[in-house]
Structure formats: structure tokens, C-alpha cells
Amino acid sequence: MGKSEYRDMWVYLEVNGGKLHPVSLELCCEARRLCDESGERLIGVAAGAVPESELAQVKECGVDGLLLVSGSGYERYSTEAYTRLFTELCRKYRPSAVFVGATANGRDFAPRFAARLETGCTSDATELIYNPESRDIEFVEPAAGGKIMAVITIPELRPQVGTIRPGTFKHAPTGRREVVEVINETLPCPAEEIRTRLLDYKADERDAELDISDSETIVCVGNGVKDESLPKYRELAALLGGKLACTRPVADRELLSNKLQVGQSGVMIKPKLYLGFGVSGAVNHVTGIDAGTFIAVNTDPDAPIFNYCDYGIVADMDAVCDELIALLKRGA
Amino acid sequence: MLRILVCVKQVPDVDQLRMDPETGNLIREGVPAILNPLDANALSAALSVKEEYGGEVTLITMGPPAAESALRECLAAGADRAVLVTDRAFGNADTLATSYSIAMAAQLDGEYDLIFCGKESLDGATGQMGAQLAERFGAAQVTGTLKIEQVDEAARVIRAQREVDGGVETLEAELPCLLTIEKKNYPARIPNLKGKLRAKKAEIKTVSSADIPGLDLGRIGDPGSPTKVPRMFPPELPERGEIIDEGSIEASVAKLYSLIKGE
Structure with a gap:
């Protein structure tokens, strides 16, 4: 036909x-x-x-x-x-x-x-x-x-x-x-x-930290993140009243839950403020982001992420994160 | 004895793929081929079932002859035997043609009670193979399996937890059953030396299209693939954003901070 x-x-x-x-x-x-x-x-x-x-x-x-x-x-x-x-x-x-x-x-x-x-x-x-x-x-x-x-x-x-x-x-x-x-x-x-039978259903205990789809502020770490640096990004997210998210390679490293993975095979987000640290800018990640203000920090000046951002800083991600935390704590 | 099949795939390490800025084509040379990471979790789940209930774990993959290395990696981790489905006629297959080819090749060795797949592949990432293979095998399916609670071979059922949006279901499924595995509870097995030595010597069964009686050549490879990729193009890069450089990190971050606060 x-x-x-x-x-x-x-x-x-x-x-x-x-x-x-x-x-x-x-x-x-x-x-x-x-x-x-x-x-x-x-x-x-x-x-x-x-x-x-x-x-x-x-x-x-x-x-x-x-x-x-x-x-x-x-x-x-x-x-x-x-x-x-x-x-x-x-x-x-x-x-x-x-x-x-x-x-x-x-x-x-x-x-x-x-x-x-x-x-x-x-x-x-x-x-x-x-x-x-x-x-x-x-x-x-x-x-x-x-x-x-x-x-x-x-x-x-x-x-x-x-x-x-x-x-x-x-x-x-x-x-x-x-x-x-x-x-x-x-x-x-x-x-x-019908060859499957439902024996039980348990709703997830609502872990608000794992629900990033509606968060107004997202601090996202990419593959550039060091394992031991993760706490500071968590702190930064908390200080900004937002949530921590990640890219696929970070979820693959099992550093963060795959529920926090932003992009095509993860979660679509629409925050007012997105801060990407050490994110290269793969298309399957950035297609998942519809941000009001998009900020990128990466040591590689040629990283594609700078083509998607409103503002970018070419520098070590941890140094920028530390400095932002310090400023936020001072409430300057 | 439980007959267990694990479907695996060798994929390019996509994180190392680069695009040729001149031609817009992907540069594949020098990019290592690896075992699809989530398939290692599927194998791990299959081995857990074998350890608890006994059984034989057979691997199957479709790909070029070089895909043998992915099979040896899985043999080293504990699988018992391996089948490599390889033939140019199988090339360029989408998930529909691949599911048909693999099911036809697997059935040369009889029926399986349990079939395991990774959740999705690193390269295609459609996540469709599990459901399509289950259809080919006429099996029940549990996609997004978090944990296998029990296998009752006599009653021909498996009880498993399945991750759904917002919760976890506990399902009882009839055998044969295909499960796609979430990696959470089934970390990849690290092969030991003995496993590696055994894998090196293991004989891998190769299956070509001519080896499969009744194989419909119109349903394999490119002719058997309803989805086509008429074109690829480099992602359109928007204009670069404003790079803040105030001479020092402190000054640049201060500027960024004032911009964020101002928004």
C-alpha cells in the first residue's frame, strides 16, 4: 500500500x-x-x-x-x-x-x-x-x-x-x-x-534535589569537574537558591544521578539562570536548555559552550566557583 | 538450567569523535571502539542471575569482525559463550532490521528464558532495541529494570522492579522475558586474570547471513531498515556570547556577579 x-x-x-x-x-x-x-x-x-x-x-x-x-x-x-x-x-x-x-x-x-x-x-x-x-x-x-x-x-x-x-x-x-x-x-x-502482573507500586520519596525540570537556577557541571570539587558546586547551587545538574559524561562517571542529566537523553530544563562549569557544549546537552540567562565557564576558549552563552569566562572552573561563593557569602 | 542471552554492542567512544570543520563529516579514524557502557551493566545483571539460580550466559552481538573484542571483554567478565553475527549484508541496519537479524541468529541455538539488554547505546541512543527484540522473541518485557528480585524457573516467572516516571513498580513477568537494565544496582564486573586468560582462548561462534535458514534478506541491513538518514549537518553554532575578561579572575567574577544580580 x-x-x-x-x-x-x-x-x-x-x-x-x-x-x-x-x-x-x-x-x-x-x-x-x-x-x-x-x-x-x-x-x-x-x-x-x-x-x-x-x-x-x-x-x-x-x-x-x-x-x-x-x-x-x-x-x-x-x-x-x-x-x-x-x-x-x-x-x-x-x-x-x-x-x-x-x-x-x-x-x-x-x-x-x-x-x-x-x-x-x-x-x-x-x-x-x-x-x-x-x-x-x-x-x-x-x-x-x-x-x-x-x-x-x-x-x-x-x-x-x-x-x-x-x-x-x-x-x-x-x-x-x-x-x-x-x-x-x-x-x-x-x-x-498480558504477561506481566503489577504486584506493587511505590511512588518515589520526593527528593526535591533530583527534580530539576522546573528549577529557576541551575548550576551544571560538565566533564571538566574533578570528583573532589563537587561539594563546592553543590554549595554554589544552594547559595543561589538553585539546583545542581550535570552532563551525560558526569552521570556516566556516576558522580551524580542520571536524574540530574540535562539534555536530549536526560531532562529538559528552562531555568531563568543557567551556569555551566566545565561543560563543553555538546548539542545533545544544549538542546535541553532553554535559559533566561546562560553563563559558561571553561578553560578552553574554543569550547562550543561559549557559542550558546550570554556571558562567558575563560578560566579554571573551580577558581571561578570559589570566587562566586565568596561574593555570595559576602552578599556584596 | 536457565538459558540466558545478553545482547551487546560495540560502539565508537563518542566523546572522542570530532567533526571535520572543512567537510562537516565526523572524523572516525583513531576513535576507539568500546563495549557500550550500559551493556556491561546488563551483563552484570545476567551474571547475578546465573550466580543465584544457575544457568548459562550466552552473548550475542552484530557488527564488523572487530566487534569480537567487545565479546572477549564480556567473556572475561564471566559470560560462558559468545556469538558474533557478522556479514556485510547486515550493515547499515536500523533498530528494526537489527532486532530481526539478532533474533534470527540467536534462535539458531534454541530458545532463551531470559534476555538482557543495556538501556540504550552510546552512539544511536534510541533505547528501542530492547522492546523491538522482545517483539521478535515473542517475549514479555521489563524495560528500565532496577532490580531482579526473584527468578522462578519452575513456575516460569521473574519478579523485578521497574523504574517508571515518579516511582517503582514491582512486576511479575512470564518467561521468556527480556529485561533492559538500569545501571544503578548492577555495576560493571571487573574481569580477573583467570577470566582474561579464558576469554583470550575462548572460541567465538560466527554467524553470517548464509548460516541462517529462512532469513529474509529484504528484512536485514539497509533494505530492511525503514528509517533512513538522508543528511547530516554540523550543528549550527550561534554567535559567541560576551566573554568577560577583566584581567583577573576576581575582577571577572565580580563583573559576572553584578550582571547576574542585575538580571
């Missing part, structure tokens, strides 16, 4: 405990833009019970339709039920694209249903471009550790499946469409197909 037989872009609406995951709304807004360019319809797809108040938020993002699936098997997430669901729905409705938030569960089922459909799946694009000539979506993302940008397409097959990190796109609703078609489907997943 040719790809022109496939129409409409879908966004999976992830609902946990009656609440929509913010990434679903971000993806609706971004896919709205793509649909306006391609002339396709935007459809939100959800399974199980979704409160009306949550659907109202989705409608504000400009969806043309909602595909709401009921049936047994969606009371809680399972790989099998969601893989089966999207496989069946895609076979029946033939969307051109399916966007899934790169949450733990989104990343769990999206590649699997793409494999079952024998189609392509991309992950962690930081930019989406609709190419009107090929009618393909260009998934743009940093590659090879952020040294280069790669354009990834799925030129022959449909649907084009993509998982996208929360925080990559903005939730900027463009308003409700005049008509929002609602399609109700019943598609139960037979219990015997």
Missing part, C-alpha cells in the same frame, strides 16, 4: 491517575503545526477512562478528532495491551504518523508496536519538519554524542512513529476547532495476552 493511503497524524494521550501527561499536550501543539502544513487532520488517541476536563485541554490544542478506546486491559499500563491497541488501530485507520511521549511507558510500547507493524520508529527528535515534496516528516536530532545533527526519515513506510521527550516542544494551545469528531472504539485486550 502506498504511503498516500495513510492520512492523519496521531498523538497518544497518556493518562495516569486521571491526569494527562503534559507531553501529550506538547505533542498535540507541535503536531497541529505539522498538520496545518501537510493538510492532514490531528487526532488524539486515548485508551481507558479519560476525564472530560482533560479532554477539554486536548481540544484546546486544536485536535480535529479524538479516538477514544474502551475495553478491558487498559485499567493499568501493560506492554501487551498497548502494543496490541496501536497495532490494531493503525491497521484499521492508517495514520501517517504516530507521536508518543518518551515517558517510561511510551518508550516501552512505541518501538514494539512499530516493530509489529514492520515500520520505522525514531526517538528523541528535537525538531520536526514537514517536507511537502516527499510528504515525509524529517525528525532532526543530535547524533554521535551531539557532534553532529542527523535528519531521520521513514520514506517508504507508514505510519512514521516517533517518541519525543517531555519538554522538547511547548504547550502553546492555538484554540479549539469548530468541529471535533469523537470516535469511540471498543477494543478489549484478552487477559491471557
Whole structure:
């Protein structure tokens, strides 16, 4: 079947405990833009019970339709039920694209249903471009550790499946469409197909230090940091009323938790103030930062980080940190 | 006896990759190939299961002949045997084609009870292989496994903790089951001398496309890969920011401090 037989872009609406995951709304807004360019319809797809108040938020993002699936098997997430669901729905409705938030569960089922459909799946694009000539979506993302940008397409097959990190796109609703078609489907997943059983769930003890996505000030250490210097950056973050974060190599060194890793395969941040110490400026790190004021400290004057900063200092990171701490303590 | 498969990959050490400023191409020469770091954690988890419940740990990788060194590294750390899937026909594969190729090659040696993968690779970093391999093996899957609590071979189930957004699930999954491993509880094993010597002498089984009966050549390598990379380009560098240089660190930091306070 040719790809022109496939129409409409879908966004999976992830609902946990009656609440929509913010990434679903971000993806609706971004896919709205793509649909306006391609002339396709935007459809939100959800399974199980979704409160009306949550659907109202989705409608504000400009969806043309909602595909709401009921049936047994969606009371809680399972790989099998969601893989089966999207496989069946895609076979029946033939969307051109399916966007899934790169949450733990989104990343769990999206590649699997793409494999079952024998189609392509991309992950962690930081930019989406609709190419009107090929009618393909260009998934743009940093590659090879952020040294280069790669354009990834799925030129022959449909649907084009993509998982996208929360925080990559903005939730900027463009308003409700005049008509929002609602399609109700019943598609139960037979219990015997589900091969995992949830025995227990424990919510993380909220460790505020590990939640950097909404912090107004971020002190970020890069691979230039010495193990023994870490406490001073922690102190600096505390004095600034902010939080400590890091780049991938630092998390790889197990110096800090990977929950503090900023960037493409970590957390997207939008602080008012970002201070990067010993950060080289790999693209997969800087794409994760949307800062009001961006400050960089590095001994290498040619480090790419200086191309992203508002202000930079070429100097030893520890010396600058010490001096800043001293100034803050003096309250000058 | 538990049959355990660990899927590993040799990757370029991306931190050492540089871009040619003239051509915009990546300079790959001289960049060492290493065992994908998170695969060492997957191996460590597999070895923990073997130590507690018994079993045999088989490694599998797909790549050029040189990927053998990644397998020997894992053999030295304690794996029992290794399979290298290598053939030009497998080249340029995306995750879909790779998952098909590896599953087809692995099944030459029968079925596995447990399949372990690292969470993602250092170079591709899609994190998709685990789920796609599980689909190929027709296995249950636990992605983001923090800890394996129990394996009950007789009842054909595994109990494991899975990290999800904001919490930890405890799941019971049927065997066969594929697990992708978080590194937290399974630090990489350091090979001892005996392991290194054994690994040096170990025989590695090589599998080419011709060795796999029924292999669909349209589903491997470039032809079997629905995702394509039509172009790469150097990241666009914005204009350099303002470099503060007031002659001394003290003076420069003082200037920076006043700028921060002023914002």
C-alpha cells in the first residue's frame, strides 16, 4: 500500500491517575503545526477512562478528532495491551504518523508496536519538519554524542512513529476547532495476552534535589569537574537558591544521578539562570536548555559552550566557583 | 538450567569523535571502539542471575569482525559463550532490521528464558532495541529494570522492579522475558586474570547471513531498515556570547556577579 493511503497524524494521550501527561499536550501543539502544513487532520488517541476536563485541554490544542478506546486491559499500563491497541488501530485507520511521549511507558510500547507493524520508529527528535515534496516528516536530532545533527526519515513506510521527550516542544494551545469528531472504539485486550502482573507500586520519596525540570537556577557541571570539587558546586547551587545538574559524561562517571542529566537523553530544563562549569557544549546537552540567562565557564576558549552563552569566562572552573561563593557569602 | 542471552554492542567512544570543520563529516579514524557502557551493566545483571539460580550466559552481538573484542571483554567478565553475527549484508541496519537479524541468529541455538539488554547505546541512543527484540522473541518485557528480585524457573516467572516516571513498580513477568537494565544496582564486573586468560582462548561462534535458514534478506541491513538518514549537518553554532575578561579572575567574577544580580 502506498504511503498516500495513510492520512492523519496521531498523538497518544497518556493518562495516569486521571491526569494527562503534559507531553501529550506538547505533542498535540507541535503536531497541529505539522498538520496545518501537510493538510492532514490531528487526532488524539486515548485508551481507558479519560476525564472530560482533560479532554477539554486536548481540544484546546486544536485536535480535529479524538479516538477514544474502551475495553478491558487498559485499567493499568501493560506492554501487551498497548502494543496490541496501536497495532490494531493503525491497521484499521492508517495514520501517517504516530507521536508518543518518551515517558517510561511510551518508550516501552512505541518501538514494539512499530516493530509489529514492520515500520520505522525514531526517538528523541528535537525538531520536526514537514517536507511537502516527499510528504515525509524529517525528525532532526543530535547524533554521535551531539557532534553532529542527523535528519531521520521513514520514506517508504507508514505510519512514521516517533517518541519525543517531555519538554522538547511547548504547550502553546492555538484554540479549539469548530468541529471535533469523537470516535469511540471498543477494543478489549484478552487477559491471557498480558504477561506481566503489577504486584506493587511505590511512588518515589520526593527528593526535591533530583527534580530539576522546573528549577529557576541551575548550576551544571560538565566533564571538566574533578570528583573532589563537587561539594563546592553543590554549595554554589544552594547559595543561589538553585539546583545542581550535570552532563551525560558526569552521570556516566556516576558522580551524580542520571536524574540530574540535562539534555536530549536526560531532562529538559528552562531555568531563568543557567551556569555551566566545565561543560563543553555538546548539542545533545544544549538542546535541553532553554535559559533566561546562560553563563559558561571553561578553560578552553574554543569550547562550543561559549557559542550558546550570554556571558562567558575563560578560566579554571573551580577558581571561578570559589570566587562566586565568596561574593555570595559576602552578599556584596 | 536457565538459558540466558545478553545482547551487546560495540560502539565508537563518542566523546572522542570530532567533526571535520572543512567537510562537516565526523572524523572516525583513531576513535576507539568500546563495549557500550550500559551493556556491561546488563551483563552484570545476567551474571547475578546465573550466580543465584544457575544457568548459562550466552552473548550475542552484530557488527564488523572487530566487534569480537567487545565479546572477549564480556567473556572475561564471566559470560560462558559468545556469538558474533557478522556479514556485510547486515550493515547499515536500523533498530528494526537489527532486532530481526539478532533474533534470527540467536534462535539458531534454541530458545532463551531470559534476555538482557543495556538501556540504550552510546552512539544511536534510541533505547528501542530492547522492546523491538522482545517483539521478535515473542517475549514479555521489563524495560528500565532496577532490580531482579526473584527468578522462578519452575513456575516460569521473574519478579523485578521497574523504574517508571515518579516511582517503582514491582512486576511479575512470564518467561521468556527480556529485561533492559538500569545501571544503578548492577555495576560493571571487573574481569580477573583467570577470566582474561579464558576469554583470550575462548572460541567465538560466527554467524553470517548464509548460516541462517529462512532469513529474509529484504528484512536485514539497509533494505530492511525503514528509517533512513538522508543528511547530516554540523550543528549550527550561534554567535559567541560576551566573554568577560577583566584581567583577573576576581575582577571577572565580580563583573559576572553584578550582571547576574542585575538580571
